Amino acid sequence: MKRYRELSPSLRTIMTPGPVEVDPRVLRAMSLPILGQFDPEFTDIMNDTMDMIRALFQTDNRWAYPIDGTSRSGIEAVLTSLIEPGDRVLVPIYGRFGHLLVEIAQRCGAQVSTLEQEWGQVFARGQVAEAILRERPDLVAIVHGETSTGCLQPLEEIGKACRASDALLVVDAVATVGGTRIAADEWMLDAVIGGTQKCLSIPAGMAPITYNERAEAKLLRRKRIERGLRDPKQEADSGGRPIQSNYFDLSQLQDYWSPARLNHHTEATSMLYALREGLRFVLEEGLEPRFARHLEHEAALVAGLRAMGLTLFGDPDCKMPMVTCVNIPDQVDGESVRSMLLHEFGIEIASSFGSLKGRIWRIGTMGFSCNKKNVLHLLGALDAALLRHGVSIPTGAAVQAALDVYDSKVDAQG
Amino acid sequence: MKRYRELSPSLRTIMTPGPVEVDPRVLRAMSLPILGQFDPEFTDIMNDTMDMIRALFQTDNRWAYPIDGTSRSGIEAVLTSLIEPGDRVLVPIYGRFGHLLVEIAQRCGAQVSTLEQEWGQVFARGQVAEAILRERPDLVAIVHGETSTGCLQPLEEIGKACRASDALLVVDAVATVGGTRIAADEWMLDAVIGGTQKCLSIPAGMAPITYNERAEAKLLRRKRIERGLRDPKQEADSGGRPIQSNYFDLSQLQDYWSPARLNHHTEATSMLYALREGLRFVLEEGLEPRFARHLEHEAALVAGLRAMGLTLFGDPDCKMPMVTCVNIPDQVDGESVRSMLLHEFGIEIASSFGSLKGRIWRIGTMGFSCNKKNVLHLLGALDAALLRHGVSIPTGAAVQAALDVYDSKVDAQG
Incomplete structure (x- = not known):
């Protein structure tokens, strides 16, 4: 049997667009002993974290919680829950991560149309709004800050255009959350996904998300209680086509994050400790x-x-x-x-x-x-x-x- | 702005079927400063972890790495990558988590047939093998240890039956890995998923998996390089129907875990530290x-x-x-x-x-x-x-x- 040495990583100054260095106080939080997932102390930590995610995204949304996976797990959870096969999805692309949104939307069965801007620029006033009028998408997905090119797309106008044409707006704010303003309610963003390992400086492994009642309404039309938890006689479905993932099914996840605490996965304890403490320090700084x-x-x-x-x-x-x-x-x-x-x-x-x-x-x-x-x-x-x-x-x-x-x-x- | 207190969980004696207490040495590993994901020191840690996952599952498989998510993310990654819509899947059920396998397989578009055993028992000799002959499934998915009932299903005979009828055998060993023997190669298990938060005593948030060349062959028929990373002219596909998830696409994930290090997600640094150290202690104990x-x-x-x-x-x-x-x-x-x-x-x-x-x-x-x-x-x-x-x-x-x-x-x- 090969002997492995004790883990002993070098100290690095990390000046990439993520992952970046983590506050030692957050690292320390991960070394705290774990609680069971239905321990009242643990569910209090879940609730605290939901509150802090709301503050982070400047929203009064009921639903604000982390997906247990890296940033793109949050993006996929939102898109796979909100896109039904055949839905029309518009993705304005101005860098690599716009292509990722297309890739995920296509795998959800969307009919995707795109709008491409040269790398190093963003969309000018009116461009995306015009495409929305033309394409009449069910959902628009866009990146807030493209780490591949270093460009930041203003969102207010796109939010208004989506609301006017009754499209859902999903924003990948993985790179920007905690580093620049994101006002989910004011900008009319229907769902937003943040990243931990960038401006929040929490290790990768969780993705805080929030979504509003417009997004929730779509979820609820597709909801199924998990087989093995539901009453066998209660097979009646809710009308919409079922969400193609169980792990990323927001209609089930929100039951787990609600007072019902309907069992889904086992929450990632130490990562949640890190997220809770990391967000606490972000909000304490202001x-x-x-x-x-x-x-x-x-x-x-x-x-x-x-x-x-x-x-x-x-x-x-x-x-x-x-x-x-x-x-x-x-x-x-x-x-x-x-x-x-x-x-x-x-x-x-x-x-x-x-x-x-x-x-x-x-x-x-x-x-x-x-x-x-x-x-x-x-x-x-x-x-x-x-x-x-x-x-x-x-x-x-x-x-x-x-x-x-x-x-x-x-x-x-x- | 509400003030939140410093995180300070009570010390618990955790005697549930998971999550359970974590070795303080593993907790401490999570408090180590993080490395960038392409730092050579970090990719060495990735490689060490792959080696240790092979030892854990008693396999010589090339592919053995963690999925970044909780245990069921590993199950979903394997099933969604190996099941094409319309595939015939057999799930022998003897507790709650068998139902979860059905739920996930159905969401992958499988035609699922089931075999149910009363809770508190497992399948007797010959029962599953007979169903395999009858149903001729493309894939059989079964739970090794059902925490819902405390029962353990012997697998050797099922492995042989699957091999004989050219079905892939996927085993949910979330609850058993590290606590009782799992011999992936000897038992002819084509893919196995382990859990961290049970007998490995690592916090939830990663799922070690392994799969063999039979499973890989199926993946490669469905492979697509991620849009945004592939050459735009290189749109040619590999024949099979694309995997419906990007996050759980094992054909992409194995490129990230190979020397090619083709960028996918940002690996969950601190969780990988925990997994690496946790597995090291498991293997040191023997x-x-x-x-x-x-x-x-x-x-x-x-x-x-x-x-x-x-x-x-x-x-x-x-x-x-x-x-x-x-x-x-x-x-x-x-x-x-x-x-x-x-x-x-x-x-x-x-x-x-x-x-x-x-x-x-x-x-x-x-x-x-x-x-x-x-x-x-x-x-x-x-x-x-x-x-x-x-x-x-x-x-x-x-x-x-x-x-x-x-x-x-x-x-x-x-």
């Missing part, structure tokens, strides 16, 4: 101060990168505060620089996908990783790594420029 | 000694319960070592006793489902919870609780009987 913090460190990072002579990828008017995409200078092997950052400096940044692979680096300033120490460490390390790769840059300028941004912030406050 | 430990504490528990005058539910010939079902004495309110155990003694035991609800208690002796301290504490507490509920029992006999079992074990070894 959403607005947290969003401002993301903007501040983004400004310092961008000033540093520009001072180094680097240029940013993508339309600056729609830049996500928590992801900065940098054009890799000509003649530089981007992977070699990334590897040097990781192995010499202990810093991880990301490459990208598809046509952007090898063309841009993606730097995250998300949640717990979004701090002055990390930004300055990264800029100094990138400065040194580029020099080591023979790139001629004004050495030392990047860190000074970032410090200037931080100083001006203090002056402005002082 | 599978055979671990199974023997489960038998030893079961024997002490059963002796204690009998000495108290209680009777067990179910056919003793097929009793699971890690779950003991007890008939609730007449005139006793089972829920009141459970509540007293929890609130006075800090011990959790379980009730059951369906027709057994209110008729039996289910006591787990699983993994880390399966130890002398817990068994003696439970017997003493149950003794006191029954007395408090006016049940006439030979007070003190239970603990003495259990001690006798432990002493005889020591004598036998000495």
Whole structure:
């Protein structure tokens, strides 16, 4: 029998668009002893978490709870529960994760129509609303922030257009939740999915979601009590076509998260501890101060990168505060620089996908990783790594420029 | 803004059929700082974990990795990937979780036929094999250990029958893995799903699975590279009907777990830490000694319960070592006793489902919870609780009987 060593991961500075570093207080919460799933203390933790998810998404929705799986499990749970085979679904795509929404919707049996925007941009005013009028979809699914391109799509107008044409609007806010404003009720988002391992800085493994009564009405038309829990005589169905997944069946999951506590899966105890504590720290910091913090460190990072002579990828008017995409200078092997950052400096940044692979680096300033120490460490390390790769840059300028941004912030406050 | 208190769960003695107590060393592993998902240190952890899952299931299968979700996510991933709409699926049912297999298979579009055994028993020699000959299913799905009834189904004969008729055999070993022998290769199991929160004593949130080349061949006929990762020109499909889930698509997941590391979800870092460390401790204890430990504490528990005058539910010939079902004495309110155990003694035991609800208690002796301290504490507490509920029992006999079992074990070894 092979002997395995005790787990002992290196300490990393993680400046990717996720997963990012986790607050040690959240890590510590996961080391607490577990409770049984129907222990009243545990169901209190479930209820606390629901309250905090509502606050996070700025919603009064009754339903706000996590799906037990990584971020895309939340997306699939919402889409597979809300899309009936044959439904018309519109997906406006402006990066890789728009394609994922198409892939999932097609696997749910939707008739999908798409609208594509060039990578590095988002949809202009009116574009999506016009497509909604043209396509008359039952459901529109769109990404709020595309980590593949670093672009952020405004949603208010799309929310109004969906409501006007009675389409459900599903928003993938995996990358943005906790880092920039998401007002589910005000923006008329019918369902929103957040990610844990990005701006919330909780390990991957849960996906907080919320949905309103319009979405719930669709679920309830498709509801089946689980075989083995229902009365054998009570086979009558609720009319709609059954949801094709049991694990992702929101009509069953909401019974588990309701006072009825109808048994479904065994809730992922330690992950729920992490989510509960992580959300507590997010709300204690305050959403607005947290969003401002993301903007501040983004400004310092961008000033540093520009001072180094680097240029940013993508339309600056729609830049996500928590992801900065940098054009890799000509003649530089981007992977070699990334590897040097990781192995010499202990810093991880990301490459990208598809046509952007090898063309841009993606730097995250998300949640717990979004701090002055990390930004300055990264800029100094990138400065040194580029020099080591023979790139001629004004050495030392990047860190000074970032410090200037931080100083001006203090002056402005002082 | 409401203030939430710091998370501070009570210490519980958890004697349910899962989730159960977690080894503090596993809890501690979850508090380690996280690594990025493509960090070479992290992919080493992924590979270690695959090796250990192979050892756990006693298999040489290439594919052995966790699904990121709770146990039933593993079941659904296997079934949804292996069942094409219209496939003939046979499910022998002898408890609640057999019904779950039917529910999931139906949602995958299978034509399901069932074979039902009375709760408290399993299928006799020849029964399932005969049904396989009659029904000629493409796939047979069966539960190895039914926590709802405490019964364990022998699998060797079913494995042979499936192989002979070229059906795939999928086994739900959620409750048994790590507590009793599962020999995937020897028993000809084509796919097996384990649970973490039971005999492995790792928090819920991951489901280790393994499958062989026969299962893989079916997957590969249905494979699609994810839209957004594949070359746009490369739309050609592989023949079979696409898998209806993206999150649970094993043909994509195995690429993520292969050296290709084709991006799918973001692996659940801290849960993988827990799984890796938990499996390391299981294998360090040794599978055979671990199974023997489960038998030893079961024997002490059963002796204690009998000495108290209680009777067990179910056919003793097929009793699971890690779950003991007890008939609730007449005139006793089972829920009141459970509540007293929890609130006075800090011990959790379980009730059951369906027709057994209110008729039996289910006591787990699983993994880390399966130890002398817990068994003696439970017997003493149950003794006191029954007395408090006016049940006439030979007070003190239970603990003495259990001690006798432990002493005889020591004598036998000495």
